[in-house]
Amino acid sequence: MTSTRILILGVLLDGPLHGYKVRRRLELWGADSWASVAYGSIYHGLAKMADEGLLEVVEGGRGGKTVYAITDDGRAEFYHRLFRAWMDISPIVDPFQVAMTFMDRMPQAELLRAMQARSEQLRLTISMMERSLGGKQGFGAPRHIDENLKLITGQLRAQLDWLDETIPKVKAGDLP
Amino acid sequence: MTSTRILILGVLLDGPLHGYKVRRRLELWGADSWASVAYGSIYHGLAKMADEGLLEVVEGGRGGKTVYAITDDGRAEFYHRLFRAWMDISPIVDPFQVAMTFMDRMPQAELLRAMQARSEQLRLTISMMERSLGGKQGFGAPRHIDENLKLITGQLRAQLDWLDETIPKVKAGDLP
DNA sequence: ACGCGAGTGCTCAAATTTGACTACAAATTT
DNA sequence: AAATTTGTAGTCAAATTTGAGCACTCGCGT
Incomplete structure (x- = not known):
C-alpha cells in the first residue's frame, strides 16, 4: 500500500x-x-x-x-x-468484501459451505491471534504493538458476527 | 487492489x-x-x-x-x-493501523485529541452509512449489496469500540 | 576442509495503479 | 443562440508494487 x-x-x-x-x-x-x-x-x-x-x-x-x-x-x-x-476514515479494502458482492453468483449450497468454512476459519484465526498477544514483548517490539493485534481481532470478530448473522438468512432463502 | x-x-x-x-x-x-x-x-x-x-x-x-x-x-x-x-483470510490493510503503530511518536495531548476526533468522526460515518441502508435498492443494485454496507459498519464499529476502550488507557498513561 | 542449508542483503523486469488530462456530446444557463 | 456546465469515454506517463532470483557469508556436521 x-x-x-x-x-x-x-x-x-x-x-x-x-x-x-x-x-x-x-x-x-x-x-x-x-x-x-x-x-x-x-x-x-x-x-x-x-x-x-x-x-x-x-x-x-x-x-x-x-x-x-x-x-x-x-x-x-x-x-x-x-x-x-x-x-482519514478511508474505506477498508478487503478482498472478502469483493467476494461477498458476488454471493448471488454461487449456488446456494456452495455459498453456505463457503460461509460456514470461513466462519470456522475465522474462529481459529481469532483465537490464534489472541493467544499471541503479548508474545512479541520479548525483543524490541513496543508494547503498544499489541493494540494493533487487538484492533484486528476486533475487526475479524465483526466479520464473524456478520457471517453468523447472515448464514441463517441464506438458509432461509432471504438472501441473496 | x-x-x-x-x-x-x-x-x-x-x-x-x-x-x-x-x-x-x-x-x-x-x-x-x-x-x-x-x-x-x-x-x-x-x-x-x-x-x-x-x-x-x-x-x-x-x-x-x-x-x-x-x-x-x-x-x-x-x-x-x-x-x-x-x-482466504487476508489481513485487512488499513492506513489507520499504520498510524496506530506510531502512536508513541505523538505527544500525549495530541494523540488524545486525534483519538477523540476520530471517534467522533467514526460515529458520524457509521450513522450515515446506516441511514443509507436500502437506499440503493432503487435501480439495478441487487439487495445483497446492503450486506456489504452492514459488514463495513460492523468493522467500523469495532474500530470505534477499540478507540473508546483505549482512550482511557492513554489518559491514564498506561499507553503508549 | 568441504558441502549445504539458513540467513543476509539486494536487484530487476514485469505487472499494476494512479489520477490528471483530453475530447466531444448533451443539457442548461444566460 | 452563444456560453457554460455536466456527462460520457478514454489515454497516458509516472509512480508503485511484486516476488522470483542472485550473490555472499556463516555455522555446522561429516
Whole structure:
C-alpha cells in the first residue's frame, strides 16, 4: 500500500538503517499481518525518498549495503502523513468484501459451505491471534504493538458476527 | 487492489460492456466505498485480460468505445478467484493501523485529541452509512449489496469500540 | 576442509495503479 | 443562440508494487 512510505520513515526515526534491517524491523512489529510491504517496495521507497531529500545516504553505495538516515524534511513528511492517517476514515479494502458482492453468483449450497468454512476459519484465526498477544514483548517490539493485534481481532470478530448473522438468512432463502 | 480483475469479470458476467459502463456499474454498487478501483485500472484490466483471452473485444476499437465480453476462460477465472477470496483470510490493510503503530511518536495531548476526533468522526460515518441502508435498492443494485454496507459498519464499529476502550488507557498513561 | 542449508542483503523486469488530462456530446444557463 | 456546465469515454506517463532470483557469508556436521 501507500503505507510503505510512512512505515519506512517511521522505522528510520530511531536511527539510520539499511534496507534489510528496515524489513526486519517491520517483521518484528508484525507488519506483515496488518500491512503488506513487499521486499522490493522497501528498496524502491528508500531510493525514491533519498532522491526527494526525505532521506540521505549515510554509508556505502557501490555494491555493499546502503544505509539511509532520515532528514528534517523526512521527519516533517512523516508527521504530516501520520496526521493524515489519523484523520482519514478511508474505506477498508478487503478482498472478502469483493467476494461477498458476488454471493448471488454461487449456488446456494456452495455459498453456505463457503460461509460456514470461513466462519470456522475465522474462529481459529481469532483465537490464534489472541493467544499471541503479548508474545512479541520479548525483543524490541513496543508494547503498544499489541493494540494493533487487538484492533484486528476486533475487526475479524465483526466479520464473524456478520457471517453468523447472515448464514441463517441464506438458509432461509432471504438472501441473496 | 488486485480485486480489480474479479470486479471487472463479475460485472461482465451479465453481458458485454465498455470501460465506462463498467465503472458506472461499480459505482452503482457503491464499490468506491469498499474497494478502490481507479479509472485507469479498469481500462488496463480490460485490455490485459483481453490479451490473455479472459475477455474478447466484441465491438469497436480504433478510437470509439471498445466493448468487451467475458469468455469461458474468463468465467472460469472468475469462479476460481471468487472461491479463493471466500477462503482466504487476508489481513485487512488499513492506513489507520499504520498510524496506530506510531502512536508513541505523538505527544500525549495530541494523540488524545486525534483519538477523540476520530471517534467522533467514526460515529458520524457509521450513522450515515446506516441511514443509507436500502437506499440503493432503487435501480439495478441487487439487495445483497446492503450486506456489504452492514459488514463495513460492523468493522467500523469495532474500530470505534477499540478507540473508546483505549482512550482511557492513554489518559491514564498506561499507553503508549 | 568441504558441502549445504539458513540467513543476509539486494536487484530487476514485469505487472499494476494512479489520477490528471483530453475530447466531444448533451443539457442548461444566460 | 452563444456560453457554460455536466456527462460520457478514454489515454497516458509516472509512480508503485511484486516476488522470483542472485550473490555472499556463516555455522555446522561429516
